[in-house]
Amino acid sequence: MRKREINFGVIGCGLMGREFASAAARWCHLLDLDVEPRIVAVCDTNPAMLDWFAQNLPGIRTTSDYAQLLDAADVEAIYCAVPHHLHAQLYTDIIRAGKHLLGEKPFGIDRAANTAIMEAIRVQPHVLVRCSSEFPFFPGAYRIGQWIREGRFGRIIEVEAGFWHSSDLDPSKPINWKRQIAFNGKYGSMGDLGMHVLHVPLRASWQITRVRALLSKIMVERPDANGRMVPCETWDNAILACDAASSDGQSFPMVLSTKRIAPGHSNSWFISISGTALSARFSTQQPKQLAWLPYTPGAEQAWHVMDMPYQSAYKTITGNIFEFGLSDAILQMWAAFCDELVNGPQMHQPFNCATPEEAAATHALFTAALESQRTGQTIEL
16 A cells, blocks of 8 residues: 655654654554654754654754744644643644644643634644544543444433543652643643543533532642742642533533542543443553443343453554553554544544644633632533
């Protein structure tokens, strides 16, 4: 099969930039896909961050000026992974330059920044813009997405979804940009983790109508690079109790949570859906395990639990008996972005990456959540 190559530039050469480069290097892992990314240029303002790329991608162009990537005729698309306060400027510049974009959440440090990004997208409708969110590509989560598309759940009773980790439980962990409002924004853990939590609910067309937020600031200070204790300004944990409605107008409660301090958890993403015809739950804590309860009126109620085989959105060389992990989910997400870029609505499977509209919906929710925390009231969206 002759594959259509997409030349990519990377802006932001930290953890996730390297993950994309690794996914591109593993592209031969995928089968029967007619598209392939090729990273041709990378940019970071910290020269030390460029070394890994120069060592592992022979011939790669490196720069500290992202305008060089936007001006490059051979760069068709950009992956941008930078702190939140840079999103509005960089994302709008990328879109205006006519480069396709996969950007990191939350698509702007606040709602005003997100509005600017959405306006740039409106002016350049031919540019594909998507938001990074890999967890729904785990086989168990992907199966739940299939069941949602098939309308298998009946009337939704309630939904719970979250993303928890615990590295911030250590009070000696040095402060970083995610704990500072100037760089992370006032959303705190919601902006950092919330798109992952909301990707599946928003794709299901479940509309959140009201929210009561409980936001926690647990570690009020941390050491800086010199060991001096400085304030932690952003919210560590967030619990959002929401009223939601399905596309047919039926209402149900939805509890969403983003936690940087959840003892014992290491990037635990989960979703649990209760319905009158089917209930299901999946967590990356047990990444092979999918649980579901089909219900027929009058029949017994019994949970089914299965170790999911390696059944991914895009076929791979990996046998069904093996385990699926985070790097596999990232590879699948990138396959979805490249597939949609080349094939549009005729992409090889139906679940595409998170859309700008979905990112904008998270901003509406998080802005309301901040107001709810400030007032102690339930806020209408």
